Amino acid sequence: MSKKYVFSFAEGDGKNKHLLGGKGANLCEMTQFGLNVPPGFVITTEACLEYQDLQDLPEGLIEEVKGHIKSLEKSTGKIFGGAENPLLVSVRSGSAMSMPGMMDTILNLGLNAATLPGLIAQTQNERFGYDAYRRFIQLFGKVALGVPDELFDEQFDEVKRQAGVKADIGLNAEHLQDVSERFLNVVRNHTGKPFPADVFAQLEIAIKAVFNSWMGKRAVDYRREFKITPDKANGTAVNVVTMVFGNLGYDCATGVGFTRNPATGENEMYGEYLVNAQGEDVVAGIRTPKPVHELAKEMPDLYRQLVELRDNLEGHYAEVQDYEYTIEKSVLYCLQTRNGKMNAASLVRTSVEMFNEGLITKEKALLRVQPNDLEQLLHPTLDPKHGQKPLAQGLPASPGAASGAVVFDADNAELRGRAGEKVILVREETKPEDIHGFFAAQGILTSRGGKTSHAAVVARGMGKACVAGAEGIHVDTRSRLATVGELTLREGDIITIDGGTGNVYLGEIPTIPPVFSEELKTLLGWADEVARLKVMANADTPDAARKAVEFGAVGIGLCRTERMFNASERLPLVVDMILARTVDERVEALAKLLPIQREDFKQIFTAMAPRPVTVRLLDPPMHEFLPNEHQLVEDIDAIEHYRKVVAGHIAAGGVLNRPLLGGDLTPDELNAALSKKERMLRKVRELYEVNPMLGHRGVRLGITYPEIYKMQIRGVLEATAECLQAGLDVHPEIMVPQVINVAELNRVKVWVDEISTEVEAKFGIKLNVKFGSMVETVSATVRANELATVAEFFSFGTNDLTQAALSFSREDAENKFLPLYIETGIIKDNPFEALDVNGVGPLMEIAVTKGRQSRPDLKVGICGEAGGHPESIQFCHQIGLTYVSCSGPRVPVARLAAAHATLLEK
Amino acid sequence: MSKKYVFSFAEGDGKNKHLLGGKGANLCEMTQFGLNVPPGFVITTEACLEYQDLQDLPEGLIEEVKGHIKSLEKSTGKIFGGAENPLLVSVRSGSAMSMPGMMDTILNLGLNAATLPGLIAQTQNERFGYDAYRRFIQLFGKVALGVPDELFDEQFDEVKRQAGVKADIGLNAEHLQDVSERFLNVVRNHTGKPFPADVFAQLEIAIKAVFNSWMGKRAVDYRREFKITPDKANGTAVNVVTMVFGNLGYDCATGVGFTRNPATGENEMYGEYLVNAQGEDVVAGIRTPKPVHELAKEMPDLYRQLVELRDNLEGHYAEVQDYEYTIEKSVLYCLQTRNGKMNAASLVRTSVEMFNEGLITKEKALLRVQPNDLEQLLHPTLDPKHGQKPLAQGLPASPGAASGAVVFDADNAELRGRAGEKVILVREETKPEDIHGFFAAQGILTSRGGKTSHAAVVARGMGKACVAGAEGIHVDTRSRLATVGELTLREGDIITIDGGTGNVYLGEIPTIPPVFSEELKTLLGWADEVARLKVMANADTPDAARKAVEFGAVGIGLCRTERMFNASERLPLVVDMILARTVDERVEALAKLLPIQREDFKQIFTAMAPRPVTVRLLDPPMHEFLPNEHQLVEDIDAIEHYRKVVAGHIAAGGVLNRPLLGGDLTPDELNAALSKKERMLRKVRELYEVNPMLGHRGVRLGITYPEIYKMQIRGVLEATAECLQAGLDVHPEIMVPQVINVAELNRVKVWVDEISTEVEAKFGIKLNVKFGSMVETVSATVRANELATVAEFFSFGTNDLTQAALSFSREDAENKFLPLYIETGIIKDNPFEALDVNGVGPLMEIAVTKGRQSRPDLKVGICGEAGGHPESIQFCHQIGLTYVSCSGPRVPVARLAAAHATLLEK
Numbered sequence A, B: 001m002s003k004k005y006v007f008s009f010a011e012g013d014g015k016n017k018h019l020l021g022g023k024g025a026n027l028c029e030m031t032q033f034g035l036n037v038p039p040g041f042v043i044t045t046e047a048c049l050e051y052q053d054l055q056d057l058p059e060g061l062i063e064e065v066k067g068h069i070k071s072l073e074k075s076t077g078k079i080f081g082g083a084e085n086p087l088l089v090s091v092r093s094g095s096a097m098s099m100p101g102m103m104d105t106i107l108n109l110g111l112n113a114a115t116l117p118g119l120i121a122q123t124q125n126e127r128f129g130y131d132a133y134r135r136f137i138q139l140f141g142k143v144a145l146g147v148p149d150e151l152f153d154e155q156f157d158e159v160k161r162q163a164g165v166k167a168d169i170g171l172n173a174e175h176l177q178d179v180s181e182r183f184l185n186v187v188r189n190h191t192g193k194p195f196p197a198d199v200f201a202q203l204e205i206a207i208k209a210v211f212n213s214w215m216g217k218r219a220v221d222y223r224r225e226f227k228i229t230p231d232k233a234n235g236t237a238v239n240v241v242t243m244v245f246g247n248l249g250y251d252c253a254t255g256v257g258f259t260r261n262p263a264t265g266e267n268e269m270y271g272e273y274l275v276n277a278q279g280e281d282v283v284a285g286i287r288t289p290k291p292v293h294e295l296a297k298e299m300p301d302l303y304r305q306l307v308e309l310r311d312n313l314e315g316h317y318a319e320v321q322d323y324e325y326t327i328e329k330s331v332l333y334c335l336q337t338r339n340g341k342m343n344a345a346s347l348v349r350t351s352v353e354m355f356n357e358g359l360i361t362k363e364k365a366l367l368r369v370q371p372n373d374l375e376q377l378l379h380p381t382l383d384p385k386h387g388q389k390p391l392a393q394g395l396p397a398s399p400g401a402a403s404g405a406v407v408f409d410a411d412n413a414e415l416r417g418r419a420g421e422k423v424i425l426v427r428e429e430t431k432p433e434d435i436h437g438f439f440a441a442q443g444i445l446t447s448r449g450g451k452t453s454h455a456a457v458v459a460r461g462m463g464k465a466c467v468a469g470a471e472g473i474h475v476d477t478r479s480r481l482a483t484v485g486e487l488t489l490r491e492g493d494i495i496t497i498d499g500g501t502g503n504v505y506l507g508e509i510p511t512i513p514p515v516f517s518e519e520l521k522t523l524l525g526w527a528d529e530v531a532r533l534k535v536m537a538n539a540d541t542p543d544a545a546r547k548a549v550e551f552g553a554v555g556i557g558l559c560r561t562e563r564m565f566n567a568s569e570r571l572p573l574v575v576d577m578i579l580a581r582t583v584d585e586r587v588e589a590l591a592k593l594l595p596i597q598r599e600d601f602k603q604i605f606t607a608m609a610p611r612p613v614t615v616r617l618l619d620p621p622m623h624e625f626l627p628n629e630h631q632l633v634e635d636i637d638a639i640e641h642y643r644k645v646v647a648g649h650i651a652a653g654g655v656l657n658r659p660l661l662g663g664d665l666t667p668d669e670l671n672a673a674l675s676k677k678e679r680m681l682r683k684v685r686e687l688y689e690v691n692p693m694l695g696h697r698g699v700r701l702g703i704t705y706p707e708i709y710k711m712q713i714r715g716v717l718e719a720t721a722e723c724l725q726a727g728l729d730v731h732p733e734i735m736v737p738q739v740i741n742v743a744e745l746n747r748v749k750v751w752v753d754e755i756s757t758e759v760e761a762k763f764g765i766k767l768n769v770k771f772g773s774m775v776e777t778v779s780a781t782v783r784a785n786e787l788a789t790v791a792e793f794f795s796f797g798t799n800d801l802t803q804a805a806l807s808f809s810r811e812d813a814e815n816k817f818l819p820l821y822i823e824t825g826i827i828k829d830n831p832f833e834a835l836d837v838n839g840v841g842p843l844m845e846i847a848v849t850k851g852r853q854s855r856p857d858l859k860v861g862i863c864g865e866a867g868g869h870p871e872s873i874q875f876c877h878q879i880g881l882t883y884v885s886c887s888g889p890r891v892p893v894a895r896l897a898a899a900h901a902t903l904l905e906k
Helices: A017-032 A045-054 A061-076 A116-123 A126-143 A149-163 A173-191 A199-214 A217-225 A279-284 A292-298 A300-317 A344-356 A362-367 A371-377 A410-418 A432-440 A454-462 A518-530 A542-550 A561-565 A571-579 A583-608 A629-651 A667-687 A698-704 A706-725 A742-763 A778-782 A798-806 A810-815 A818-823 A841-854 A870-878 A888-905 B017-032 B045-054 B061-076 B116-123 B126-143 B149-163 B173-191 B199-214 B217-225 B279-284 B293-298 B300-317 B344-356 B362-367 B371-377 B410-418 B432-440 B454-462 B518-530 B542-550 B561-565 B571-579 B583-608 B629-651 B667-687 B698-704 B706-725 B742-763 B778-782 B798-806 B810-815 B818-823 B841-854 B870-878 B888-905
Strands: A006-008 A040-043 A089-095 A106-109 A236-242 A253-258 A270-275 A321-328 A331-339 A395-398 A401-407 A423-427 A443-446 A465-468 A473-476 A481-484 A487-490 A494-498 A503-506 A534-538 A556-560 A612-616 A731-736 A770-775 A793-796 A859-862 A883-887 B006-008 B040-043 B089-095 B106-109 B236-242 B253-258 B270-275 B321-328 B331-339 B395-398 B401-407 B423-427 B443-446 B465-468 B473-476 B481-484 B487-490 B494-498 B503-506 B534-538 B556-560 B612-616 B731-736 B770-775 B793-796 B859-862 B883-887
Touching: A006 A017, A006 A061, A017 A040, A017 A045, A017 A089, A017 A236, A017 A331, A040 A061, A045 A199, A045 A236, A061 A199, A061 A236, A089 A199, A106 A126, A106 A199, A116 A126, A126 A149, A126 A173, A126 A199, A149 A173, A199 A236, A253 A292, A253 A300, A270 A292, A292 A300, A300 A321, A300 A331, A344 A362, A344 A371, A344 A518, A362 A518, A362 A888, A371 A870, A371 A888, A395 A454, A401 A410, A410 A423, A410 A432, A423 A432, A423 A473, A423 A494, A432 A454, A432 A571, A443 A454, A443 A494, A454 A465, A465 A494, A518 A888, A534 A542, A534 A888, A542 A583, A542 A888, A556 A561, A556 A583, A556 A883, A561 A583, A571 A583, A571 A667, A583 A612, A583 A706, A612 A770, A629 A667, A698 A706, A698 A731, A698 A742, A698 B818, A706 A731, A706 A742, A731 A742, A731 A793, A742 A770, A770 A778, A770 A841, A778 A798, A778 A841, A778 B798, A778 B841, A793 A841, A798 A810, A798 A841, A798 B778, A798 B798, A810 A818, A818 B698, A841 A859, A841 B778, A870 A888, A883 A888, B006 B017, B006 B061, B017 B040, B017 B045, B017 B089, B017 B236, B017 B331, B040 B061, B045 B199, B045 B236, B061 B199, B061 B236, B089 B199, B106 B126, B106 B199, B116 B126, B126 B149, B126 B173, B126 B199, B149 B173, B199 B236, B253 B300, B293 B300, B300 B321, B300 B331, B344 B362, B344 B371, B344 B518, B362 B518, B362 B888, B371 B870, B371 B888, B395 B454, B401 B410, B401 B443, B410 B423, B410 B432, B423 B432, B423 B473, B423 B494, B432 B454, B432 B571, B443 B454, B443 B494, B454 B465, B465 B494, B518 B888, B534 B542, B534 B888, B542 B556, B542 B583, B542 B888, B556 B561, B556 B583, B556 B883, B561 B583, B571 B583, B571 B667, B583 B612, B583 B706, B612 B770, B629 B667, B698 B706, B698 B731, B698 B742, B706 B731, B706 B742, B731 B742, B731 B793, B742 B770, B770 B778, B770 B841, B778 B798, B778 B841, B793 B841, B798 B810, B798 B841, B810 B818, B841 B859, B870 B888, B883 B888
Parallel strands: A401 A423, A423 A443, A443 A465, A534 A556, A534 A883, A556 A612, A612 A731, A731 A770, A770 A793, A793 A859, A859 A883, B401 B423, B423 B443, B443 B465, B534 B556, B534 B883, B556 B612, B612 B731, B731 B770, B770 B793, B793 B859, B859 B883
Antiparallel strands: A006 A040, A040 A236, A089 A106, A089 A236, A253 A270, A253 A321, A321 A331, A395 A465, A401 A494, A473 A481, A481 A487, A494 A503, B006 B040, B040 B236, B089 B106, B089 B236, B253 B270, B253 B321, B321 B331, B395 B465, B401 B494, B473 B481, B481 B487, B494 B503
């Protein structure tokens, strides 16, 4: 028996998209579970593949097709090529995956000079008949015969000109008859043959055209580009469907609908329709469609049928559907359905409600929502209806939208911010000394720097909106203005930034506040039940800690102590510590910092109790706390100049006028200021490093200046003791950064033990502080077995580890070669956003394996940027990590991703 | 039966140093193989340990000692404590390893008021008797009884004053008798007890004193410091030896000797002796000893005995011996022997000759010479007799000694160098633009930078002497002078630098030229037979290639193409290439470089034929070829100033006077110069990188600017074709730096294939160029299986790999925390000199294993600095590398180290 190439909708396997294509399978599926689909059949992808081999239709195919046409004639009572009641069909392509470059749909196939009168007679509408005819000739001519569209358009324009009308609607039946005849001539002239009148010839040509389009250049390129390999889609099927018309009168209509409201997720009838219209009229926007509720009044019975259709669709697909239908002479046909695209809020709401309604399982409810989609729910976003064009574009460095007055320095930001004004801090780039401006501002905009610039990192940590590296904006801090092309922004001008897109707008644009809905809480609760990975937050302040709890973090996986150093009233103490000429001077400066850090720790521990808090000892190199060399040289020049002015003023008998702090300074005061700046400059030069990423930082700094780490350790331990004494169940952990071997850990551990003993004696209390190591150098990964003899936990710093594994400096890579690398496919994703599982992943696996060789119950987490990235979280799950830690607003994303990791494993 | 604590020299096991100590075992050994050693015995280290536990001598020990004294009495015919012919002994400590802080030797034990007359009677020498007695009292008093030396010295000085003499030699027997009596009083007064007269009491006190010295503070500290654990030495033995005297008359003598000349290695009698003298007289230098050859005339029979002794020693120990002997009344006693310390040249010569004489095996001959010792043979060194004090000290950055006139810039170095003058280039630090000065100079001295500074690396590559970072020298290039403290060095002053020690001297100091002796060639030939690892050289020029062959390299493992860019006539072309505004401009600039590189390759391939040459494509970032920002800003200021001067000159009616190139320039020429400098400055700023180590370099640069790599590939391939056409058997290999994944390799491989096809067609020849990858990123190690699908060989770049594995920037680490890390033992060695086998080693192992999974015959080498480091070479051998590649002068070191690796494996 020969192979079966053709399946009617009643017999095709709705699950077999590979054989029948997506559309064909779906039409079979809908037909078989009882929806009223216009009858039709599918020619398989196998036939397509054989066609490619043979360069001809496989034997027997046309006979099979003819048999199925016979069946269509039987079920519709129409005759294909019949003069009285002609059967018309549509012919369309459909492979397992949708792709551009495939053939457009041919409608109304089956029309010719003989059948046209039958259609006109049946529809009682001459204009409709000729209109259908000329459309068919053009579409078939173009798609199946390769006649250029322009040749048809020329003729059509000519008729319109002769008729003196501008739009198609002005043409009557006669005009359209003229058009049809001209079109037939176009085809004859171009192809050298008359337009095929025989309907089976039409059908055969159309089928071949569909098959040919599979190997067309555009389709082949597309499959190569998007790696659509034969296992995903191999060949296209051909769908032949009986035409139904929504434009045959006022008992006809056509419409589109969602089974639930895609904007809100509400479980209600949703959609639009047009009476006496074709599907393309709804799309074209010539007439305004009506909301579906009006159909209830206009055609109550059909509305009931439509509600039933909707229920059937959801009941069957267990997913919100986006569907199309046509009503022909009071009969409702379902033409198409597919999964509905929704925003995150709707996805979350429908997930929870569909589970509650018993439509889907919890697993399905969780898997329907992509973790990354949640992020848009957690920041204010621009009202999508604003319609404004951006002034400039930078990098989307920290999500959220914010509006405010432009300010060009941190002091001013603080001043205006305290006065209650909303401000956006606009800088060329930011430095730690700007940090008080961050606290005061709604958002940060810089004209230089990437997603890892100071501005970006700090803003993300604070959950503030940030657009970085908007190179089109030229910031002139001295003149206190910025220019964008011809436009000048002055201090106080209102702008809006969108940290989710990187866009910058002039003026205030309304924002939509974030929603942490009950449904989202429910869904994330389910995620936590499923997930094996715990989710912690990176948080450096008591405020961030409280937010982390709100976001559902089960602890703080990374508390960066250097962030505490940056606050404006603390920075001078840190600078004194750095400028210290002796150990004693340094100890003295540190003694002033101790109570401040201890108080921070107390508040953070308290906010998190009884959850663990992992405190990382100082990591960055000291020069990060000082202004840059350039700035200092300028400051010194300025002071020296001012000193001359003051001296001249005094020499000329002037008096000093100091109504305000910051007014005139005496020569002595100026000398002191100058001397301090000069010391800072010397220190900056002394601290200069060729490769600061790989320089004097982390534990290397801690071991060189033990006073610093000892102060921080004391701060943690005393804060713990005070909390415990107050009856709080706190669980602090001390973590050492940049470790390469266990000797470093041992060195720091001795200090922890010594100070512990001291604090325990002083408070008469037993401390419960854990001790662990960052794993962010490659050496630490291969020596993890040694480290785990001392470390009670590990935390991967994937940012640093990635830089070390790839020998990429992130700041340099993102500005220089990384875009080209990603574009040309040398690497798949930016490895600083998505963990490089091939280059970095193996090191993490080694560390986990070796670490647990020494300490089987070793807690292992990750606190780099990848900790909030869903694919990376899946990898962390696979290699057996205990937790991931990410910035607060990414916590919900990570919780869902952790659940997905478990579910996808099965 | 109780434990045996005491062994006579005739019965102790000469191999058991752990039990008998080094000296004791050696005395037993010598006695037993027939040398005439004065009779004596050893008290074991076990006795010492029991003494530490008991805080008393173990039971039975003294009885055993007494039994052995009896045996001594029997064999010598003398009586311990006897009045007529008293037996005197020496008592000395001796553990398994020699260490300071142990007890000094006590001589003449057994003397007291009763035995002294017997000694005098036996020797017929009253002065000798009292001299021996007063020496014994002082030594015993100090060493065994803890009486301060000063108390004795005071008395001794008093007697000398009274006698009116300055030196001991002026004192007669009576004076010395007075001294002895005064010394006895000193002991009585200080200890409150009379000096022990009983000879067995003396012996017991002396034994306890030796045992106590084992736990003395100095000894304990020393053992802790140098990690002498109990398995290496546990407790000290006590050696009790019959005294023999070389100062009893003219039939007595004492001497020291080497079995071969330790300065030249020549196989001859070597040493000095004194007739009628004690051992300490030879050392003290009061009398001038005679060369041993004179003994042949003076005591022909004893000279023959000495020759026999020498032959016996070498025959037994199969090693050059450093020995001591005494002739007492025409009887030759051997008192001590140990392996002789020799310089590298002598070690090499004796190794070869001792093998030829059948004394040692080839294995032993190879293992006797430490690889690092060879380095001193391969560079000129300062004449050790110069005796000058250094002017300043820097880091020993590139070995060798060199003298020459100080010059402060490269142009001047070139000018003077071409004129035939020897010059030393003295700079604060060097840059690539100074490279022509390197070629012209004998050596390089910088006041800043470490062993990895530009100056150090380039000088090592060229095999030129370099002292770097001599911070005591302040270089003022503008004033063309340098100051060292109060001294000023002007251009033209002669200095000498020693790159092996880092010392800098004023004036010219004679140097000793390097010797690549026949013996060394023989030894290295043996090494090559034994070694599994091949040794290649890093060489960048035809000249260096020729030297590499002389040093015995079997190929070039690293030819750095960027070095070729640095020559003074080429740098402007490279700068044009960098400043190119379009691809076309860049291609044009590269086209000028192509013939130059091709010619270099031809010469190098020719020099090395038929050995392989591995050419590494461009590695450093482009900004390394440009002057630094600071310099450019200064240059621009200077040109602008000069432009004004010239404009003024012209306005005032002056004419331009340009007798020489570099004389006055026209305003147009100045404008052109200014414009070029400004373009360079903009480019330098554009190319600025935060972490250049991890920046836009290596294959990342090659992929961003394909023109550069394509030019280099074409250079290699065309050079190969021309060589092959000329009938040369050349084997070039192309190597890609900084690779992280196989996609990068594939990209470059396509270019190699394309250009190969083109060149093969043009020349009508088949090329045989291999294609490989540097493995210097961590990602490359963990993805080595992928890389090896394309790469035919790997070469580890351990400098970069170490930086990445440890997250240490070498330049920063060596200036900041690395010294402290090494000093406190956090890391053992500088990981940039000796491979870090724990932190970096595992990555190399992973790469070798994974690479050979994909390509079992994969050639794997190393071309980082560790490639010339013996311990690192041993590791490379262990993990199965194919070859190491190092700088030319390290090649002999590496060849020997490779042989050692094989031998030590057994």
